[in-house]
Amino acid sequence: MLVQKYKDMLSAKSVIRQLSEFATARGAEIGYENVFDYSLGNPSVPVPQEFTDQMIHMLNTMNTNELHGYSPSLGITSVREAVAASLEKRFGLPYRKEHIFMASGAAGALAHAFRLVTEPGDEIITFAPFFPEYHPYVDLTGAVLKVVPPDTEAFQIHFDAFEEMISEKTMAVMINTPNNPSGVVYSAVTLQRLADVLRSKSEEFGHTIYLISDEPYREIVFGGVEAPCVSFFYENTIMCYSFSKSLSLPGERIGYVAVHPACKDAEVMVNMCGQISRGIGHNCPPSIIQLAVAGVLELTSDLSVYETNMNLLYNELVDLGFTCVKPDGTFYIFPKALEEDAKAFCQKALKYDLILVPGDTFGAPGFFRMAYCIDTEKVERSLPALRRFVKETYGR
Amino acid sequence: MLVQKYKDMLSAKSVIRQLSEFATARGAEIGYENVFDYSLGNPSVPVPQEFTDQMIHMLNTMNTNELHGYSPSLGITSVREAVAASLEKRFGLPYRKEHIFMASGAAGALAHAFRLVTEPGDEIITFAPFFPEYHPYVDLTGAVLKVVPPDTEAFQIHFDAFEEMISEKTMAVMINTPNNPSGVVYSAVTLQRLADVLRSKSEEFGHTIYLISDEPYREIVFGGVEAPCVSFFYENTIMCYSFSKSLSLPGERIGYVAVHPACKDAEVMVNMCGQISRGIGHNCPPSIIQLAVAGVLELTSDLSVYETNMNLLYNELVDLGFTCVKPDGTFYIFPKALEEDAKAFCQKALKYDLILVPGDTFGAPGFFRMAYCIDTEKVERSLPALRRFVKETYGR
Numbered sequence: 001m002l003v004q005k006y007k008d009m010l011s012a013k014s015v016i017r018q019l020s021e022f023a024t025a026r027g028a029e030i031g032y033e034n035v036f037d038y039s040l041g042n043p044s045v046p047v048p049q050e051f052t053d054q055m056i057h058m059l060n061t062m063n064t065n066e067l068h069g070y071s072p073s074l075g076i077t078s079v080r081e082a083v084a085a086s087l088e089k090r091f092g093l094p095y096r097k098e099h100i101f102m103a104s105g106a107a108g109a110l111a112h113a114f115r116l117v118t119e120p121g122d123e124i125i126t127f128a129p130f131f132p133e134y135h136p137y138v139d140l141t142g143a144v145l146k147v148v149p150p151d152t153e154a155f156q157i158h159f160d161a162f163e164e165m166i167s168e169k170t171m172a173v174m175i176n177t178p179n180n181p182s183g184v185v186y187s188a189v190t191l192q193r194l195a196d197v198l199r200s201k202s203e204e205f206g207h208t209i210y211l212i213s214d215e216p217y218r219e220i221v222f223g224g225v226e227a228p229c230v231s232f233f234y235e236n237t238i239m240c241y242s243f244s245k246s247l248s249l250p251g252e253r254i255g256y257v258a259v260h261p262a263c264k265d266a267e268v269m270v271n272m273c274g275q276i277s278r279g280i281g282h283n284c285p286p287s288i289i290q291l292a293v294a295g296v297l298e299l300t301s302d303l304s305v306y307e308t309n310m311n312l313l314y315n316e317l318v319d320l321g322f323t324c325v326k327p328d329g330t331f332y333i334f335p336k337a338l339e340e341d342a343k344a345f346c347q348k349a350l351k352y353d354l355i356l357v358p359g360d361t362f363g364a365p366g367f368f369r370m371a372y373c374i375d376t377e378k379v380e381r382s383l384p385a386l387r388r389f390v391k392e393t394y395g396r
Numbered sequence: 397m398l399v400q401k402y403k404d405m406l407s408a409k410s411v412i413r414q415l416s417e418f419a420t421a422r423g424a425e426i427g428y429e430n431v432f433d434y435s436l437g438n439p440s441v442p443v444p445q446e447f448t449d450q451m452i453h454m455l456n457t458m459n460t461n462e463l464h465g466y467s468p469s470l471g472i473t474s475v476r477e478a479v480a481a482s483l484e485k486r487f488g489l490p491y492r493k494e495h496i497f498m499a500s501g502a503a504g505a506l507a508h509a510f511r512l513v514t515e516p517g518d519e520i521i522t523f524a525p526f527f528p529e530y531h532p533y534v535d536l537t538g539a540v541l542k543v544v545p546p547d548t549e550a551f552q553i554h555f556d557a558f559e560e561m562i563s564e565k566t567m568a569v570m571i572n573t574p575n576n577p578s579g580v581v582y583s584a585v586t587l588q589r590l591a592d593v594l595r596s597k598s599e600e601f602g603h604t605i606y607l608i609s610d611e612p613y614r615e616i617v618f619g620g621v622e623a624p625c626v627s628f629f630y631e632n633t634i635m636c637y638s639f640s641k642s643l644s645l646p647g648e649r650i651g652y653v654a655v656h657p658a659c660k661d662a663e664v665m666v667n668m669c670g671q672i673s674r675g676i677g678h679n680c681p682p683s684i685i686q687l688a689v690a691g692v693l694e695l696t697s698d699l700s701v702y703e704t705n706m707n708l709l710y711n712e713l714v715d716l717g718f719t720c721v722k723p724d725g726t727f728y729i730f731p732k733a734l735e736e737d738a739k740a741f742c743q744k745a746l747k748y749d750l751i752l753v754p755g756d757t758f759g760a761p762g763f764f765r766m767a768y769c770i771d772t773e774k775v776e777r778s779l780p781a782l783r784r785f786v787k788e789t790y791g792r
Contacts, residue, residue, distance in 0.1 A: 001567070001603050002661060002668065003515055009671040010664070047460035059452050064443035070646045104500065104649075104677065111677025119399055133674065140675025171397070207397050250466045251683030253500075253649075265398060268406070272398065275405040278529065279536025280676040281500065281507025287647030289682060 014132070015361045016040065019346075023355045030353070036382035037355045038370035041180065041331065043248035045301045045373075051247060054295045058288065067291070071284040073274040075102025075256070079294040083256055086297040091229045094261045101273040104253035104285045106216045106242035110137055111280055112257055112273045113238045114172075117210045118143040123169040124212070127157050128363030129334060131180050131214075143171075150364045155182035155325050155334070156190045159197070166201050172210040172238075173198060178217040178227055181362045181369040182334040183310070183327025185227045195234035202236075208264065211237045216255070219246040219300045221329035222307045235262040238269070243293050245331075246300045252289045306331045309372040309379045316383050320390050331373040334359065338394045342368050352389040354382065410528070411757045412436070415742075419751045426749070432778035434766035435751045437576060437727065439644035441697045441769075447643060450691045454684065463687070467680040469670040471498025471652070475690040479652055482693040487625045490657045497669040500649035500681045502612045502638035506533055507676055508653055508669045509634045510568070513606045514539040519565040520608070523553050524759030525730060527576050527610075539567075546760045551578035551721050551730070552586045555593070562597050568606040568634075569594060574613040574623055577758045577765040578730040579706070579723025581623045591630035598632075604660065607633045612651070615642040615696045617725035618703045631658040634665070639689050641727075642696045648685045702727045705768040705775045712779050716786050727769040730755065734790045738764050748785040750778065 016039055023037040058067055074080065080097035087095040103109035118124060120142025126134055128150040138145040146165055151158040166173075175194070177186040186194075194211070202209045213230040218241065221227050231237040242255035257273060259266040277283060284290075310327050317324050317335050324335035337345035342358040346368055349356050359367030372379060390396050412435055419433040454463055470476065476493035483491040499505035514520060516538025522530055524546040534541040544561055547554040562569075571590070573582035582590075590607075598605045609626040614637065617623050627633040638651035653669060655662040673679060680686075706723050713720050713731050720731035733741035738754040742764055745752050755763030768775060786792050 002512060002665065006511070006668040006671045007664065009674075010667050042461075042466060044461060047464055052455050052460065056452055056455050059448050059455075064448065065438075065440060065644060068443055068645045068647050070438060105679055107679045108677040111675075115402070116398060136671070136674035137677070140672075248461060249464045251464050251680070253679060253682050268403065269398065271406050272402040275402045275532070276536075278405075278532035279507075281504040281533070281678070282676075283501055283503045283649060284647070286649050286682045286685060289684075 016357055019355050035353050039355045039357055041371045043245055045248055045305055047248045048299045048301055051296050054292045071287045076290045079290045082294040098267040099259045099261055101257040101270045102285055103255050103257055105255045106240050109240035109255050109257045112276050113212045113240055114141050115276045118171045122171040124172045124174055125170055126174040129181050130363050132361045147363050155184040168205045170209055172212050174212040176214040178329035181332045183330045183332045185328035188228045191228055191233040208236050213237055213239050216242040216245050217330040220303050231260045235260050248301045254285045254289045254293055308376050312379050321396050333370050334367050337368050342366050348393050349389055352385045354385055412753055415751050431749050433751045435753055437767045439641055439769055441644055441701055443644045444695045444697055447692050450688045467683045472686050475686045478690040494663040495655045495657055497653040497666045498681055499651050499653055501651045502636050505636035505651050505653045508672050509608045509636055510537050511672045512665055514567045518567040520568045520570055521566055522570040525577050526759050528757045543759050551580040564601045566605055568608050570608040572610040574725035577728045579726045579728045581724035584624045587624055587629040604632050609633055609635050612638040612641050613726040616699050627656045631656050644697045650681045650685045650689055704772050708775050717792050729766050730763050733764050738762050744789050745785050748781045750781055
């Protein structure tokens with residue numbers, strides 16, 4: 001018999017996917033260039049040429065069995081060393097290869113992190129607005145995802161609600177900064193206060209509460225500032241990283257888990273990841289991609305277009321009277337809709353070929369997300385449509 | 397708290413890994429070329445040049461966001477179509493893309509297959525000798541792996557023991573032909589009888605018993621014969637394939653699930669795989685590798701060296717008085733040890749720098765495995781060591 005829970009999931013279609021399918025269908029009618037598709041968070045800037053060159057160089061020169069051979073289950077040793085050295089150089093924490101586990105993207109990294117620290121029935125807390133895939137990611141392990149309601153003023157952390165929700169069952173807290181969908185970076189003040197709560201609650205409950213830090217947008221920060229390093233604030237941090245956004249490589253499934261060097265049992269945790277892999281069919285990210293990213297760890301794609309797009313949109317939205325927290329990074333912006341029901345708002349926008357995603361999906365009803373990882377030229381062309389939509393629908 | 401079951405697994409070191417580590421350490425002493433390391437099943441023949449050319453061509457010519465972009469969760473559509481067409485051409489069954497789910501190697505494919513048809517507590521039956529990783533693969537899903545003792549005469553299926561073991565709890569049966577470690581191909585007679593049992597037991601128990609067919613060695617068959625197509629015999633077959641061995645690409649994590657076109661709910665099963673992925677951090681094999689293998693589906697590495705090596709070893713072993721089933725394929729041979737305790741036998745062989753793996757690991761005590769995916773020249777050099785070992789230890 002087929003397993004019912006997976007069968008049941010087929011009928012629950014994701015809102016983002018439905019909108020993206022609408023955009024594709026509408027594109028077939030009027031030309032996709034005329035659909036202002038802000039639905040999908042797919043990197044739109046080219047992969048760095050150095051990555052491509054490195055791939056071609058290895059394909060031309062390396063023994064194929066070495067290049068395409070099995071990776072050790074924790075990742076290729078030289079790659080783990082390179083990642084550790086790069087993290088140490090950047091954040092000043094003494095990472096060594098023993099703290100690094102190579103994983104197939106952030107989804108692969110998170111799948112290991114959850115299984116490291118939770119058994120079925122245990123709870124993981126995260127904060128709205130949040131990436132909706134966290135639900136299947138966590139729920140299907142048997143653990144329970146609890147969501148703290150949003151701080152709608154600044155999209156930092158609603159600490160009162162958090163402290164009410166945290167309990168003996170809480171084994172981990174998961175954050176995502178820079179944040180999808182708000183674009184906000186958690187401030188040092190927020191991270192310090194979070195660490196203080198985690199330390200005091202760990203002591204109160206007599207077990208470590210781990211911090212799972214999902215950081216795929218770490219390199220996409222605006223205004224020339226670096227996002228505060230989460231691991232810097234709390235030693236029991238499991239960093240989950242992906243090169244998907246920084247190098248525009250989402251399809252190549254490459255990322256890592258980096259356990260804080262001062263975390264109790266850090267090396268054991270990385271070895272445990274190798275065991276977890278055996279149960280979920282992981283067996284490491286592709287060897288050639290591991291080797292190629294190790295050569296470009298200090299590089300990113302040219303990410304400046306995302307800041308250009310953000311400024312265009314932010315200024316226009318504020319001009320039109322939207323309430324909107326200015327993004328510190330990512331390629332998302334998360335304004336308040338012009339009516340209470342963001343689903344209705346987004347539905348009405350479709351008439352103007354504007355594809356916006358209601359915030360309900362992200363645990364923040366009343367808001368909507370725009371993913372501006374598209375050409376700047378298209379963002380510019382979308383502004384008149386946005387103006388017409390607001391004027392004709394809401395009389396502004 | 398860290399999850400104890402994964403922590404506990406760290407102390408149970410795999411026999412194969414221990415032997416392989418011994419080989420590496422011994423290699424550092426006397427030169428690895430002088431260690432006759434038959435422990436590891438790593439492909440030793442080059443990747444086809446056409447694969448490398450295809451990779452370089454794509455890297456040189458394709459838009460990087462298309463080349464490295466997200467794959468749909470079931471796999472890239474054109475790749476699924478190409479795999480289906482290739483399977484239809486070869487096996488005459490009407491595969492369509494709706495039956496194909498791209499997976500990260502056989503481990504990834506099996507991880508989906510198990511979750512499709514078993515809930516915790518359900519049973520999957522397999523047949524000794526068997527690949528020992530099946531245990532963590534299955535056990536960590538919560539299902540139970542039951543192992544039918546071997547037919548030590550021919551390494552086909554011990555049907556009496558199988559029919560005693562099959563029960564209402566049996567949701568799937570898993571086979572691996574050509575077989576690791578025996579090298580044997582299940583005959584048409586075996587597969588027909590297996591299908592008959594599965595049909596009659598499915599009816600008796602009132603639920604479908606699925607056949608999970610793990611086929612990474614399908615292309616490595618000797619004497620110019622094709623292995624019988626498992627799916628041909630039983631419609632409720634979930635084929636799990638990997639390109640690791642046929643194209644010498646084990647590190648690139650590329651394979652697929654192919655659900656038999658006549659299997660009830662075949663398309664639903666493939667869509668369910670996409671949901672299962674969300675819970676195990678799968679998110680598809682690397683895009684560039686999917687696209688590259690789609691261009692070389694009709695090719696394999698030059699696999700003839702494995703047959704050459706097999707003949708050298710088989711003839712020598714028989715000459716030395718070993719009881720040994722002649723392999724039909726793979727790069728393994730599985731002779732009977734010269735004393736009852738194969739672990740002691742393999743331990744004694746180490747003195748001659750012969751790295752052999754005791755059959756206990758594979759559920760067949762008294763036998764040992766040699767993985768002859770090494771240079772023919774090294775196989776030849778190992779024969780005098782094998783002769784000396786047998787003569788000096790067992791007086792033959």
